[in-house]
Amino acid sequence: GAGVSQSPSNKVTEKGKDVELRCDPISGHTALYWYRQSLGQGLEFLIYFQGNSAPDKSGLPSDRFSAERTGGSVSTLTIQRTQQEDSAVYLCASSPAGGPAGDTQYFGPGTRLTVL
Amino acid sequence: DQQVKQNSPSLSVQEGRISILNCDYTNSMFDYFLWYKKYPAEGPTFLISISSIKDKNEDGRFTVFLNKSAKHLSLHIVPSQPGDSAVYFCAASAMGGSEKLVFGKGTKLTVNP
Numbered sequence: 001g002a003g004v005s006q007s008p009s010n011k012v013t014e015k016g017k018d019v020e021l022r023c024d025p026i027s028g029h030t031a032l033y034w035y036r037q038s039l040g041q042g043l044e045f046l047i048y049f050q051g052n053s054a055p056d057k058s059g060l061p062s063d064r065f066s067a068e069r070t071g072g073s074v075s076t077l078t079i080q081r082t083q084q085e086d087s088a089v090y091l092c093a094s095s096p097a098g099g100p101a102g103d104t105q106y107f108g109p110g111t112r113l114t115v116l
Numbered sequence: 117d118q119q120v121k122q123n124s125p126s127l128s129v130q131e132g133r134i135s136i137l138n139c140d141y142t143n144s145m146f147d148y149f150l151w152y153k154k155y156p157a158e159g160p161t162f163l164i165s166i167s168s169i170k171d172k173n174e175d176g177r178f179t180v181f182l183n184k185s186a187k188h189l190s191l192h193i194v195p196s197q198p199g200d201s202a203v204y205f206c207a208a209s210a211m212g213g214s215e216k217l218v219f220g221k222g223t224k225l226t227v228n229p
Contacts, residue, residue, distance in 0.1 A: 004159070033216065042120070042205060042219035043160070059216065091159055105217065107152075107159030 002026065004108035006092050012114045013082055021077045021111045025094030032075050033095070033105060034067055038088040046090075049075065082115045089113070119143045120208050122220035130228055135193040137223050139206030142187065146208040150217065151180060151191045154203045163204070164191070196227045 005024045013019050025032050034046040045059040049069040060066070064082075069075040079086055089112050093105040121140045129135045137151075147168035152160035166173040166180045166189065173180050179192045193200055206220040 035217075035219075040221065042122075042221040043207075043217070045216035045218070048216055056216065093159070105162070107161070109157065109159050 004092055004094050004106055006090075006108040006111050008111060009109065010112045010114075012116065014116050015084060016081055018078065018080045019082055019113065021079075021090050021113070023075045023077070023092030023094075023108060025073065025075070025092070026106055027073075029094035029096050029106075030072070031095035031097065031105075032069055033093040034075070034077050035091045035093065036088040037091060037110075038085075043091060046077070079113075082113075084115045087113055087115045117142070118220075119146075120206055120218050120220040122204075122206055122223050124223050125221070126224040126226070128226045128228060129196050131198055132195045135191075135196045135200065135225055135227065137191040137193075137204050137206075137225065139189045139191075139220055140187055141189075141208050143208070143210070143218070144187070145210040146218070148209045149180070149182060149189050150207045150209075151178075152205045152207060152219075154205060154222070160205055193225075196225075198227045198229050201225055201227050 007022045030051045032049045035043040037043050047067045048056040064080045067077045089110040091107055091110045093107045095104045119142050150165040151163040153163045154160040164175050164178045164180050166182050171182050177193055182189045203222045203224045205222045207217040209217050
């Protein structure tokens with residue numbers, strides 16, 4: 001079956017430009033997570049969507065970051081006025097039910113963002 | 117402040133031997149722990165988990181040990197195989213709180229034939 005897919009796989013942009021990263025979760029999964037991994041760092045939680053509940057945005061590093069999840073499926077992470085420190089691999093994960101049992105989080109391959 | 121720490125950035129072992137990857141945590145609210153494995157250019161894949169009510173969980177060649185008093189967990193791989201070469205991430209979550217996972221920085225394991 002299809003796993004979590006992300007697009008683009010690589011994105012190079014200039015400082016100050018806006019970027020949109022897309023995540024297609026596994027069909028039927030109600031929970032969706034965004035993480036990022038900066039060079040030499042672990043994965044850092046950004047935002048979590050569960051069904052129709054208000055998203056947990058506690059990990060977003062600044063108001064330049066926002067995310068949407070349309071129709072309970074596809075999600076878009078938007079970074080406005082990108083900065084060089086935004087360069088990282090952005091990973092999306094989905095989960096059947098969304099709970100503390102993280103073993104059900106299935107990760108996509110990530111989008112490598114490079115801000116010049 | 118790092119709540120989940122993997123102090124060894126890399127580990128090299130011989131095929132057939134035991135690999136031991138270590139992880140320490142500081143947040144006493146964490147009660148669920150996981151190990152993920154990551155190959156280059158791929159997303160992390162779940163390996164094994166343990167709840168704080170247990171001190172050991174075994175799945176084939178992989179065993180995770182949890183020492184709550186020391187806030188320490190370890191992943192044992194025995195026997196190690198070259199295909200185990202990857203980056204291993206320790207992660208933790210707190211039930212009843214956010215469903216987010218808190219990850220360590222990872223340990224790169226190399227298993228030499």
